[in-house]
Amino acid sequence: MSTVSTTMKTPTRARMTARRAAFALLVSGTWTAATVTMLHLLAVDGLNWGEGALTACFALSIPMVVIGFWNSAIGTGILLFARDPLRSVAPFAANAVPWRQGRVAIVMPIYNEDVERVFRHLRGAVASLDAAGLSEDCEVFLLSDSTDPAIRAAEEARFADWRHADGQPARLHYRHRPDNTGFKAGNLWDFVETWGDDFEYMVVLDADSAMTGEAIDRLVRVMDGNPRLGILQSLAVGLPADSAFARVFQFGMRHGMLTHTVGAAWWQGDSGPYWGHNAAVRLRPFREACKLPVLPGKPPLGGHVLSHDQVEAALMRAHGYEVRVLPVEGGSFEEMPPTVPDFVQRDLRWCQGNMQYLQLIGRRGFRLLGRVQLSLAILMYLGAPFWLLFMLLGLGQAMTGGPFGGTLVEAGALDAPVAATGIALLVAMLGMTFAPKLLGYLHALFDGERRRGYGGGLRVLSGAVTEIVFSAVFAPAMMVAQSVFVCGLAFGRTVRWEAQQRDGHLVPVRDALRGLWLQTALGLAGGVALTVYAPAILPWAAPVLIGLVLAAPFTWATSHPAAGRLLARAGLCASPEERDGGRVERLRPLPAHASSGGPMLPAEARGSRIE
Known part of the structure; x- marks a missing residue:
């Protein structure tokens, strides 16, 4: 029996070292440029302790944004321009x-x-x-x-x-x-x-x-x-789903994950x-x-390792x-997850598990890249509290005549050079934040097979617009939820690792308000404060404030069965499996088994009971 169909060597250690060095330079250079720009913006009339804290919070909030951007940019380039994308990133696959x-x-x-x-x-x-x-x-x-x-x-x-x-x-x-x-x-x-x-x-x-x-x-x-x-x-x-929330979320995740993963x-x-x-x-x-240790101390950060996967990967690599x-x-x-509360519950479970890596990252035995993976898992959740703190400090500075008040605001408008710098930084950061999905949509539009799988360019564009608006409204609420939970971990707050709710269900407005009252209150309070003390900043803060104020009605609307039916009838955010049972594979398929076939695809996530 033949053991290998086509042997293909993986990149040499020197080439992988060069790739990793190049990626590190791209990430560190972009992070430094963004941080220096923010420092320049805040230090126009000198730098006080508050502006220094703002700069530090900004610097600590953006690493995963920058890393996600470069992962997706590199992945999109490979998918669109490499002669054989699979060979570029996974040559080992040819050895099947x-x-x-x-x-x-x-x-x-x-x-x-x-x-x-x-x-x-x-x-x-x-x-x-x-x-x-x-x-x-x-x-x-x-x-x-x-x-x-x-x-x-x-x-x-x-x-x-x-x-x-x-x-x-x-x-x-x-x-x-x-x-x-x-x-x-x-x-x-x-x-x-x-x-x-x-x-x-x-x-x-x-x-x-x-x-x-x-x-x-x-x-x-x-x-x-x-x-x-x-x-x-x-x-x-993501599987096709009846729930509007799950339907739109899986559409964006699917496009962003491919470019990011490549x-x-x-x-x-x-x-x-x-x-x-x-x-x-x-x-x-x-x-x-890969036997996991029991961490010292009590939960939430001690005890049994909850997010086991990345630890097992690091141990396997060390072996x-x-x-x-x-x-x-x-x-x-x-x-x-079918609704916002279900997504938040799952995400905070992951957050608690990932924060346990703080006790593991310095342990002997892991290789450098294993520690990097554990660090990235931690950074996934540290960005949110620093970004929220950045905005709260900025609001305080604006209300007390800080960098966005006093000398920088004249006749209700920002000083022109400072405003130009600030707008450029804002656009750059928003672009990098949404880049994984935007580049995924770009790839779908330019790749004929993938575009046809989603029903054509118009279907891709309409789904992309829907999902981007969805994400812009949803992201601020998640930022607050993650921030509060991360801070609560220091005081022993924990989540129970119970079975997840996977069936679609309507979230009543009352329940949505009860669960998202803090987001709503922060959005309203921030809007009033900026209107009174720094109206020139209000347009800049509007995307976040709108998302916070709309958190509860957004939760209700995206859980409503009528919303799911409406999206389905319109064909918005439909996956290839939902459209015709087809499968989209841009990367070259592996050599097929002689009798392979008969894919049994679940047409949708049934059992999605709508109450």
């Missing part, structure tokens, strides 16, 4: 074997999840493998930590029915753990210790994950062809990301290297195995 050789465990850890959804996704993956003739040497493990007796009984009954109906019941396994020590990571580790020696790989699915058999087979064949590859992450995209893969190389699901893991090195992402769209999906 023609036939899968290792035994595969498909594992899904669950905790009080909707039983219908769990079995729809898991049985769909198995049926897809069977239809394509790819299920040989695959076994399935449903790993339950459920504590609700009714849910557990339903899991057992549905699993028994599945085994009875399946032609190969011995390949199906259900295990219930009496407690959920270590949460999801502990659930998976229990599987690794119990069954890990029986399999070469595990493919990890979450309860909201959906993968085709072809996508699973593709990951494992690439792993087979690259013996030093420890974790291979697929590019998961650009990041260009410089991260063998030290790439792991997102904890829709990925293939080589079990032997995982068992040897000498590669962690890579395969930036190819097709066959790998996940459901999006």
